[in-house]
Amino acid sequence: MEMEYAVELKNVTKSYKKKTSLDLKAEFDYKKEKIHGRLPMSKDFKKKPALDHLTVAFPTGQVTGLLGPNGAGKSTLLKMLVGLVHQDEGTISVFGQSPSWRNNGEIAYLPDRGRWYALQTVAEALAYAEVIFPAFDLDLARKMADSMDLDPAAQVSTLSKGLEARLNLILCLARRVRLILLDEPFSGIDLVSRDKITQNIIDSMLDLPKTIIICTHEIHEAESIFEHVVFLDKGQMVLAGNAEQLRAEKGSIESVYRELFQ
Amino acid sequence: MTINEETLNLRLDLSKPLYEQILHQIRYAMARKDLELGAKLPSVRELAQQLRVNPNTVMRAYQELNRDELIETRRGQGTFITTKPQKIQHIRDNLATEAINSFIDTMQELGMSRQTALSLLEEGKW
Amino acid sequence: MSTSRVFWTLVRNDSRLGSTFRFDKARGNVSALAAYLLAFGIVFALGGLLLGFGMHISDLFAERVIAILDFLITPNAFTITFLFYIPFAFTSEMLPREWKNGTVGWWLTLPYSRKLLLGAKSMAGFFRFIKFLLILFISSEYLIILIIYLQPDVENFALLHDLPQRVLYSCTIALLLSPFFVSMGTTGGVLSKAQMKGLPVIFPALFLAVIVGIFSSPLRAVFSSVAYLSPPWLSLLLVFGVSMGLSTLLFFFAINVLEHKVEL
Secondary structure, three states, X not given: OOOOEEEEEEEEEEEOOOOOHHHHHHHHHHHOOOEOOEOOOHHHOOOOEEEEEEEEEEEOOOEEEEEOOOOOOHHHHHHHHOOOOOOOEEEEEEOOEOOOHHHHHHEEEEOOOOOOOOOOEHHHHHHHHHHHOOOEOHHHHHHXXXXXXXXXXXXXXXXXXXXXXXXXXXXXXXXXXXXXXXXXXXXXXXXXXXXXXXXXXXXXXXXXXXXXXXXXXXXXXXXXXXXXXXXXXXXXXXXXXXHHXXXXXXXXXXXXXXXXXX | OEOOOOOOOOOOOOOXXXXXXXXXXXXXXXXXXXXXXXXXXXXXXXXXXXHOOOHHHHHHHHHHHHHXXXXXXXXXXXXXXXXXXXXXXXXHHHHHHHHHHHHHHHHHHOOOOHXXXXXXXXXXXX | OOHHHHHHHHHHHHXXXXXXXXXXXXXXXXXXXXXXXHHHHHHHHHHHHHHHHHHHHOHHHHHHHHHHHXXXXXXXXXXXXXXXXXXXXXXXXXXXXXXXXXOHHHHHOOOOOHHHHHHHHHHHHHHHHHHHXXXXXXXXXXXXXXXXXXXXXXXXXXXXXXXXXXXXXXXXXXXXXXXXXXXXXXXXXXXXXXXXXXXXXXHHHHHHHHHHHHOHHHHHHHHOOOOOXXXXXXXXXXXXXXXXXXXXXXXXXXXXXXXXXXXX
């Protein structure tokens, strides 16, 4: 049976440019360099690609772990899927379409280090989400908030990092969407919060068939829920495959990671 | 009798395929009579939560057990161990054979003859 | 969910974003709002009473107050810049705030047109300005009434005669022309986050100067210090029309930049 891919990237390259020529000038003034006897121009900067001719695909209806060291391009990849970043080269297709805000009604994206609106209470946040996110299941969200010990009357600004992470997760998982992108959902979060987050991810898988891509450093925590794994390094794909197959061939996903990146 | 976490005490080793481990450990628990005939198994959701694994992995294991007629799903009620003792006996025999073959492999690797192995077996802690 | 409901929900959330008032930080319920208004009212009344007392005691003080009021109400370089800078400032910080608060990842990925997103931010900035203008208007009228009641024996008392109309006229002009500055604010906010090849700040200033140059005649009519006596309707209409047209142009420019030139 041919595998269906919800997300496909073909030969995608992306380099981050400096913001303005003033930034460039400032940097050069500091270094006081001259190139070939003339003042430096923007083209002299070697652009370090965040993604380098990357070709990779994510199977539909499966949970894929997107793993790799810092700067590998994982966040950039996810951002591209929701149209926050545009590629310099290559094609990206999400359910057969180019990424754009127009398709984001079907995609739930948890931004890396994303905060929520501090002045809202938890209850207000869920009510607000119901209005602005299409297909947001408010009942489910409330149940999840309850199971995650979130006080509906608590203001978001008073929440600890772990509790805010739980709220952010609910804002993604309570949406009836086909694709869920979680960028570092476990980062800097306490153990109990991590458990609760994992539990809720497992629950949401039973709900509707959906494609989930999780980008994380906490491999040990999360690897048991991956069905598919993709390893990225310096903007390129180093290894990809079915999690159980990799376990049969090489051992735990964590050990595979260590082997690749040590 | 409903099986709770204490009776179905599965431990997973992340360095080996999880699906196989779940399958093997449930079969083993059945063979050792830890699970009684006709007992109720945890739902896919419950087991996935307990083990913190992908529910699809649990589902695959349950499907395989279903195919072997070791468990049966009753609509609206849940998943139950088979009531046929011969099925359980069957696994027991298979697992025993596996253990024996594994024993024989180890003995051969150590260079022991069949005679030596048998006498060691007799003297073992029965 | 209808687009309209989404829009107004966004506006409401955007309005709360930069709140410095403690009462906005509290749960947005009726009793908090009532407390806020009450506190505000008390400060207002007390302030007025204090000023009134000062003016009653000292004629010189009263003279100074009237002179200041007169100055602030006359369309001069100071008051015009101030009044038009405010909507610009209020609106231009709406967008960068999403970045500052870390909520931009959620906002920029919303499945709605950039027109709707920026429209909500602009509207929120506009409402903030209206709130500000309202407070300004009420404060001035309150002060004027107070002084008239006190009847201080000062030379410039006669200035008060027209003051209410002048306040009304100035506030109306500020209101009519604010959409343009709100749009400028939105555009400024977007440009600050855009990856464009060094757009110097001088560009909008030049743009403004050109516009002012072209429409100097009707502008002078609108901003003349005696305009309030008989409003120059034609000039007003022209100035309003042009400002709305330009503000629309700017808005669509901002949408375009947000769609194509802003990345995270």
